[in-house]
Amino acid sequence: MNKTIKGKAFVVGNDIDTDQIIPAEHLVYSLDDPKERRFYGRYSLSGVPEKESGLPKGGIPFTEPDKFESDYKIIIAGKNFGCGSSREHAPFSLQMAGVEAVVATGYARIFYRNAVDGGFIIPYESHDDLLDHISTGDEVEIDGELNIIKNITTGKTFPLNKLGDVIDIVEAGGIFKYAAKHGML
Amino acid sequence: MSMTLTEKILAKASGRTRVDAGETVWVNVDILMTHDVCGPPTIGIFKREFGEDARVWDKDKVVIIPDHYIFTNDKYANRNVDILRAFAAEQDLPHYYDVGTERYKGVCHVAMPEEGFTRPGDVLFGTDSHTCTAGAFGQFATGIGNTDAGFILGTGKLWVKVPETMKFIFEGEIPPYIMAKDLILQIIGDIGVDGATYRAMEFAGDGVMNMDMEGRMTLTNMVIEGGGKNGVIEPDDVTFDYVRKRTDYDFTPLYNDPNPKYHSVRRYKSSELEPMVAKPHSPDNKATVTEVKGTQLTRAYIGSCTGGKITDFEAAAKIIKGHQVGVETYVVPATTLVREQLKTTYHDGETLWNIFEEAGAHMGEASCAACLGGPSDTFGRLQSEEICISTTNRNFPGRMGSKKAQVYLASPYTVAASAITGKITDPREYLPVEAVHSGTQTSR
């Protein structure tokens, strides 16, 4: 993976479930229609309780109410990110909001699978709990070759786990592209 | 080396003699299930990738059950069902259960067994996280997203990482005031909401094997609340009886080899179990009913794939009969069949339907309803600061509607007893003395 991702970080806590990533009432919009699908970006992470939205301070909306895209490109989270339902709308909503990668200490497996197979965002795992080291709004950079994340604002660097088994699918850009590449379709 | 039941199913489905936990294998899919929320985007992906004129890989293996947003005026939600209908017609799918027709079922995870799609030894994927419910039948069943489902629609295959298995054994007879929901809330409280991530959860022991299929389904339904990939119970005569009554399909049951390698084994003494709740806002936020007894409520809800089966209502009716509910109480049968059964199942000479109606409960149509909040006109939805006790499976912030609401999860017994008093109440206060001391649990 030789990709570098650079942007502002948005920090949330543990066990962010799919209802917090995209509340069920918004699942009705078309994912194909270019106008309608923008609402997934608008409501992405809108289910996170206010005081836990944008840590450590909280009270920070991920997407400004009148916008369809977020200013933040990288999500920093604790354990079990994406638990709950199987809705692929969750990683999709993050992608629509402009997110390119999530860095969490762990994922719920369906979310992880959806993120990879759909090619929506890259789900990185970090061994360290980054909640103590990165604040919402910090400028961060992920180096996909060295498997590190750097907090440019503070100058500190942290290791990321290798992507492992799924790296081929991530590099291909999703399960369909992977399968095509390997003559499976 | 010996294999676990889950490994054996995945070995069979991938055409191999053995697989090991941790390996990635491609499996042939026996059934793909989808519903009104994830079906339309799945269909969109299928058409995008395989072409407008593409045909599904095997129409007998595709099951489409609209259930989530049914009785609503939300135009987008209704459009989703239109998309399913058009696709089923275009592909000539035999297993589509349309809204507004006699075929309409309701909640997919209860409808799947009713229609004979949960078969020992098979592989089932569904675009819903509670697809794991079907593991109660000795099937490998797990939830997936739309992209994976679109891939299966075109190819009939999917990659799976073979999970390790965590085994949970309940030794001895389950006390009559304890229900399957108490067992699984106890387990999730013990291991946490990510305690089984990437793993299979197997339930065993005489406490489990003496349960009917519906009790077993309550266990496997909630493995996803522990982060599990699939739940599984070895099939037995109870399983075969249930399945054979509903399908002629020729299944091949599989079992654990002797002494397979488990990730871990946990043992519980059934007699020591207590009625449990999960407090707001997480299914692993466990407490015994004794610890939270007296907590004020504003609502009670009995329904969903995990708590809206006929045996759940039989249990609740046993407690509610002859009482008035003290808070707004919503009764939502999972499927149209369960709704029928409410009118034909008697407790003490009265139908369950009458018992709930006379107690003052609101009676709903078969669907997911407020289990997942849904559009604002959804039956039973929590609109603001309600404090609800519910037989459903999730209580994350906003799950049943408003983020301001608080949800306690509990067994049908506990929810029924609490509905009467308007406070969290121990079901032992309402169960007949003989049921508390000896007697048998509602079972069939």
Ligand code: SF4
């Ligand atoms: S009843 Fe609830 S948990 Fe079950 S499928 Fe419907 S929304 Fe999901």
